[in-house]
Amino acid sequence: MTEVQCNTCHARVAGYDAVHFGSIGTGYRELCSRCFNEEVARRGQLKFEHVGFEPVNMPDAAGVKRRFHFLLRLLGDQVALEAFEVQGGERGGYEFQILDDAEADPFELMARLVERMRRAILLRHLADDGLRLSIADVTVRGRISCDLDSDYHHPMLVIDGREVSWEQFGQMLMTFEGWQFKLEIKDRSEEV
Ligand SMILES: [Zn+2]
Structure with missing residues (x-):
């Protein structure tokens, strides 16, 4: 786990609890959330x-x-x-x-x-039969993340709390070949 020392209180905190704070002019400091x-x-x-x-x-x-x-x-x-x-x-x-x-x-x-x-x-969007993942019903909710292993800046989707690659998601959609879809993108602070 990445640990960071807070520049103000000197506490050691997890990387995800630290903020890179400042500006180019004043320089940056690592601060704990508090x-x-x-x-x-x-x-x-x-x-x-x-x-x-x-x-x-x-x-x-x-x-x-x-x-x-x-x-x-x-x-x-x-x-x-x-x-x-x-x-x-x-x-x-x-x-x-x-x-x-x-x-x-x-x-x-x-x-x-x-x-x-x-x-x-408590919502389930994916079905996993052990061999492959598929879309359980006709609605998918998730988060758009970044696939760091992809050479083409492809998104990595996080659905039901698990990572689903762009390619994997494409394969899942093929079950619905010929169907229509509606894609709605919402701010991360909204409920989807
Ligand atoms: Zn601190």
Whole structure:
């Protein structure tokens, strides 16, 4: 796992908990989420108290326990609460985000996000017969990620919390050859 030392409080935190903060003019610093949020709050003169939420386990549709980490990030006049899984020390699998005004209550945000996550991870879009993956019904929800192994900047899709390559997804669509589709893209903070 990548660890980063916070330039302000010197705590060692996981790479996914650190923010590369600054600008070309002032130089960059690595900050933990707490120090980052405190600095943004101070600059914006916001009333804000950081909360470091503990990870939460939640069973998905197949009964598999999913462990979610949380990050609270102050983004100027908004606050984002993110939930994500960690695979091999990095962010991977399911990811969720909720946005609100900077001075919103983080615990209330957490309650709303957890509700949304519960609904989302109980949905199944893929069917796996052990040999190949297929689209279980006629709707697919997921996240567009990047396939770092692809030479052509192909997307990597994350569906049901698992990575599905662009090629794999193309093969799945061939079950529906001749059908139509509607593709709608939404901001990461929206519920799909
Ligand atoms: Zn710190």
